[in-house]
Amino acid sequence: MDLTLRPLDIAAIVAYLVAMIGIGIYFSRRNNSTEEYFVGNRSFSGWVIGLSMLGTIVSSATFLALPAAAYVLDWRQLAVNLVLPLIAVLAVLVFIPFFRRGKLTSAFEYLGMRYGTLPRIYGTISFILLQLIRMAQILFLVSIPVQFLTGLPIEVVVIVAGIFIAFYTIAGGIEAVVWTDVVQAIVLMAGCLLCFTYIVMDLPGGVTQIIETGAAENKFSLGSFQWNLNERTFWTVAILGVINWLAIYSGDQNMVQRYLAARSTHEARKATIIYSAIALPMWTMFFFIGTALFVYYQAFPDPAIASLETDQVLPYFILSRIPAGLAGLIIAAVMAAAMSSLDSGINSISTVTVVDLLRPYLGDEYSDRFYLRVARTVAALVSVLVVSGGILFSSIAKESMNDISLIVTSLFGGCLMGLFMMGFFTRRVNGTAASVAMLLAIVFNAYLGFSLLGWVPHQWTLGIHSYWIGPLVNLLFAVLAYLLSFVIGTSSRDLTGLTVWTLEKSGRRVEALPPISSSVRTLE
Structure with a gap:
C-alpha cells in the first residue's frame, strides 16, 4: 500500500x-521590549x-x-x-x-x-x-x-x-x-x-x-x-x-x-x-x-x-x-x-x-x-x-541517544527540585548551606549516572535502579542542606515573601514592585 x-x-x-x-509575522511587529518578548x-x-x-x-x-x-x-x-x-x-x-x-x-x-x-x-x-x-x-x-x-x-x-x-x-x-x-x-x-x-x-x-x-x-x-x-x-x-x-x-x-x-x-x-x-x-x-x-x-x-x-x-x-x-x-x-x-x-x-x-x-x-x-x-x-x-x-543508535541523555541528566538534572522545595518550605537553609549541599549532590548524581553506564567498577556501585537517581539526589540535597544549616547558621537574608512561612507578609506589595528592567540589580 x-x-x-x-x-x-x-x-x-x-x-x-x-x-x-x-x-x-503578526506578533513580530509588536515586540519592542524584553518585557513584551519574554512575558x-x-x-x-x-x-x-x-x-x-x-x-x-x-x-x-x-x-x-x-x-x-x-x-x-x-x-x-x-x-x-x-x-x-x-x-x-x-x-x-x-x-x-x-x-x-x-x-x-x-x-x-x-x-x-x-x-x-x-x-x-x-x-x-x-x-x-x-x-x-x-x-x-x-x-x-x-x-x-x-x-x-x-x-x-x-x-x-x-x-x-x-x-x-x-x-x-x-x-x-x-x-x-x-x-x-x-x-x-x-x-x-x-x-x-x-x-x-x-x-x-x-x-x-x-x-x-x-x-x-x-x-x-x-x-x-x-x-x-x-x-x-x-x-x-x-x-x-x-x-x-x-x-x-x-x-x-x-x-x-x-x-x-x-x-x-x-x-x-x-x-x-x-x-x-x-x-x-x-x-x-x-x-x-x-x-x-x-x-x-x-x-x-x-x-x-x-x-x-x-x-x-x-x-x-x-x-x-x-x-x-x-x-x-x-x-x-x-x-x-x-x-x-x-x-x-x-x-x-x-x-x-x-x-x-x-x-x-x-x-x-x-x-x-x-x-x-x-x-x-x-x-x-x-x-x-x-x-x-x-x-x-x-x-x-x-x-546514532537509540541506545547511544539514551546514554547521552542519561549522562547530561546525571550531571545537570541534579537537585533543582530540591532547591526550590527547600527554598519554599524552610527558613533555615541559607545560600551557603544550599551551595555546599548542591555541589555534593551533583557529585553523587554523577557517581550514580556513571555507575548506571558501567563506568564505575561493579563492586563500587550501589545497585540503584535508574528510576531513583533523580529522587535520591534531591533527597540527599534536602537532608544535607538542612543539616548544614545547623552548622553554618540560618539565612541572614530578608525572606519576606520567599517561603510559605513569610509569603503573606508581602501580599500588599506584590503588584507594586518595579519591572525587570529597573530592578534586576537588586536580585543578587
Whole structure:
C-alpha cells in the first residue's frame, strides 16, 4: 500500500504551517521590549495560558509514544499522570504566588533572591542544557514519522522543521509562542478525537468491542500493585510522577514563564486548573487510542503491521484508513505537538540567558533594545544547536541517544527540585548551606549516572535502579542542606515573601514592585 501523503493531506498541512508563519509575522511587529518578548506584557487571560501549557507539555513523543505503549503493553505509564491534579493544587496554592510576586521573569530569579548567585547560575545552566537535549530529541522523534510519510531523508526533515519553528519563534517572541501553542493545542485535540472516531466507526462493536477485548487481553492494567520500587509497578510509576510534576510545576521555566505571562494571579491559577483539567483526559485518550488500535488490528489483521516500528502503527492507520485531508490534519497535529514544545523551549532559553546570565552583570549600561536583540540572537543560536542535535541523534543508535541523555541528566538534572522545595518550605537553609549541599549532590548524581553506564567498577556501585537517581539526589540535597544549616547558621537574608512561612507578609506589595528592567540589580 502506498502511504505517501495525498494532495489534500499536503494542503491541510500547508494551511496549518502558513497559519503558524502568519502568527509569527503578526506578533513580530509588536515586540519592542524584553518585557513584551519574554512575558507578553503580562497580559494573557487564563484560558489562553492554559491551552499554551497544554501545547508546551504535550510533545510529539507523547502523541506517538503513549498510544504505542498502550498498543504493545498496557496503561501502566498513565500512572505518571494520575497524580497531576494533586500537584496542580499545590501549584495553585503555593508555587504561583511565589513567582507572581515582584514581577519576576525567570524561575531562577527566585533562586537568586532566596539563596544567592551560585544556585541561580546552576539552575539556569542546568535548565539550558537539559532543554537543549530534550528539544533535539523531540525534533528527531517527530522527524521519524514525517520521514516515514514523505520519504525524505531524515536530515532534511530535521533541518526544514527546525528552521520553520525558529522563524516564528524568533520573530514573534512569547506572544507568537503562546498563540501558536493555543492553535496547536486545538489541532492536537482535534487530531486525537479524529483518530479515535475513525477507529470506533470501523469496528463492528464500537467502543463496547474495544472495552471487552481490551479487558480480556488485560490492556487496561495500570501495572502490579505490589510494593516493589525496583520494578515498574503502579506505586513506582506514581511516585516518579509526583517527583516529575513537582519539578515541572515548581521550577520548569516553560511552566513558570506562563504563570508570569498571565494578567493576574487569578488568571495564572485559572490557567493551571484549565490545563490540568484538559491534560489528564487527553493523556487517557492517547492510551485509549493505543488500546483501540490493538483491538482494531485484532479484528482486521494486516500483514504490514509486523514490519512496522510500534511508533509507526498510528501513522500507518491514519494514512491507510482515514480520508485524505482529515489525515493531513492529524499529521499536522503530530507536528503541532512537537512545534509547541520546541518553540517554548527556544523562547525560554533565550529568556533565562538574558535575565539570569547577562542582565544581572551588564545591568542598565545597555539599553532594553540591546537585550531584545541579544534575546533574538540567542534564540537563533539555540535553534542551530537543536537542529544539530537532531541530526546527531539521527545518526546514532537509540541506545547511544539514551546514554547521552542519561549522562547530561546525571550531571545537570541534579537537585533543582530540591532547591526550590527547600527554598519554599524552610527558613533555615541559607545560600551557603544550599551551595555546599548542591555541589555534593551533583557529585553523587554523577557517581550514580556513571555507575548506571558501567563506568564505575561493579563492586563500587550501589545497585540503584535508574528510576531513583533523580529522587535520591534531591533527597540527599534536602537532608544535607538542612543539616548544614545547623552548622553554618540560618539565612541572614530578608525572606519576606520567599517561603510559605513569610509569603503573606508581602501580599500588599506584590503588584507594586518595579519591572525587570529597573530592578534586576537588586536580585543578587
